Amino acid sequence: MSAQQERIVANAVVPLDFTYNYRVGQYVERYIKGLGQKKIMGVKCPGDSSVIVPPRKYCGRCNEIMNEWVEVGPEGTVENFTVGHVNLNKGAVEKADTEYVVALIKLDGATSLLAGQGPGRQPGRRRGRHAGQGSLQNPAEDSLEDLSHFEPAG
Numbered sequence: 001m002s003a004q005q006e007r008i009v010a011n012a013v014v015p016l017d018f019t020y021n022y023r024v025g026q027y028v029e030r031y032i033k034g035l036g037q038k039k040i041m042g043v044k045c046p047g048d049s050s051v052i053v054p055p056r057k058y059c060g061r062c063n064e065i066m067n068e069w070v071e072v073g074p075e076g077t078v079e080n081f082t083v084g085h086v087n088l089n090k091g092a093v094e095k096a097d098t099e100y101v102v103a104l105i106k107l108d109g110a111t112s113l114l115a116g117q118g119p120g121r122q123p124g125r126r127r128g129r130h131a132g133q134g135s136l137q138n139p140a141e142d143s144l145e146d147l148s149h150f151e152p153a154g
Helices: 026-036
Strands: 041-042 068-072 073-088 092-107 114-119 133-134 147-152
Touching: 026 041
Parallel strands: 114 147
Antiparallel strands: 041 068, 073 092, 073 133, 092 114, 133 147
């Protein structure tokens, strides 16, 4: 590559700090209120009987309207996970103080997977072989943070 063809590439970290206020809709609103009552709520599809958490109005498989509410969990099976070592803070990547696990958990009674965060790795634990249990805040604040994290069950 000649000097005339050489291109200079610069990288920059741009800190981002956005606050959004928007209505979450009646399904997520009811889900959040359920968390405030120490319940994890999902909706059941009349077409294929799937139970979706967090709830949504339409079934992704058959497009039926889902309006039958069911309580699920709070325990479930870890279907997949990754170990985190960094945090994202206003657009900047920072080393985490301690490692943590982000897991996809199939709550008892649900057919969908719910993402949750928990403590770092535990030797000998493998996907599908152990359960996680949702930790619901006390006192509850009718917020998504009411389901703060998942811990190993048992």
